Amino acid sequence: MVEAFAVASGKGGTGKTTSALALGMALAEEHDVTVVDADTGMANLLFHAGLADVDTTLHDLLVEDPALPVGDAVYERHGMSVVPCGTSLAGFRDAHPERLRHVVAELAATTDVLLLDSPAALGSKSAVLPIVLADRTITVLQPTVPALSDGLKVREYARSYGTEGAGVLFNRVTDESAVERVAESSDRYFDGPVLGVVPESGAVRAAREAGKPLLAHAPDSPAAAAYRDAARTLDVDAGDADVVADRFASAVVPDPP
Amino acid sequence: MTVHGGRLVHSRVVADLGDVLDLALEEAITGYATVEPQDALLLDAEGVGVLALEAGVPVAARHTGTGRVGRETLAELSVPGPCRVELYERDRPVQFADDPSNRIPPGLPADRLVRDADLANRTRSAAAERGTGERTDADALEAFLTDDDRVDAIRREARTEARQRAAEWGLTDALAEPVDSDVAVDE
Incomplete structure (x- = not known):
């Protein structure tokens, strides 16, 4: 039983990684959660999750003919399973993005919720794959016109691949009234409700510097509370295990010629 | 001297703008305030700073002498010492408030010119409640999505x-x- 979410934004700096880990921790209170750093070109989840020094990462699973089992890159942290990605250029160069499908399929067999921390830009196959593979997208947006514009673009890409919308998470919000006024348009453009409104917070940076997810570092902060609310709003619909496994197995992501 | 007409409701030399901004906010005055720092009086500089008000909330600024607009006007007015302030009430907002380049965040005058965080917060709350204020994020987003x-x-x-x-x-x-x-x- 699993539902896979791509945590996407279309723009850097919106707090996708912070959001993926925060939602993951909040959802882990009720579900088995696995968070994957699917941003194989600009990985940073390992820094947020205190995994900067680990030996095995997603990169090792994406090489041609990987020698290591998927489980070797899965780390149990803060009540959830975390699959970090490495940051070396060599690791990125040797990675075969299409192998992400196999990794996701295997992870899907043993978890309820898969959160794929997705790349910001959509300029490559590896960047778009998390959106292709996910059941639904969670669009993380700062309440600015450029961010909304990029978010619309990501959403449209996802829709093209039949990936549904779970809603919008407004992040780094300094003016809540701005969000209130656009909330009613959210459903129309992002195929889902406003899941949450997370205020701009110094606690986020402090958590990142401490190498901990926000909910572990500052569980009582307003931002952490907003993420917990968002997780409650996100109605996880874990599909039938066989159907899901079959879907990933048959996802048409051909190997390169 | 009136730069945008209207009815004079307050004219005083003050140590800072706190009382005038507070009065405008409490009375929900639509119009404008002119601000002339003392050093400008001494130097015989031309023009005054004008803060446009909508329902008591400062929404835009410009300087009639230097031509500075928006936030830069506030920087210009942010000098220590007394200033002459005149508050005018009008039936409708002054026209220059419509130009985006003149707009300022509602709490900025209280923050920068008075350094009164409480007044700034009350101003921001009033801006939200009265549906006025900064035409940046909220207005821009709404305009975009509609x-x-x-x-x-x-x-x-x-x-x-x-x-x-x-x-x-x-x-x-x-x-x-x-x-x-x-x-x-x-x-």
């Missing part, structure tokens, strides 16, 4: 791009709709 043509153009472009890229990346078969239905993409 501009159907603009939004549709972005979505249509993204849809076309997604399908072109899918072909480049060998992901065509993963698309929700077969490529043949592309005829509808550029409708």
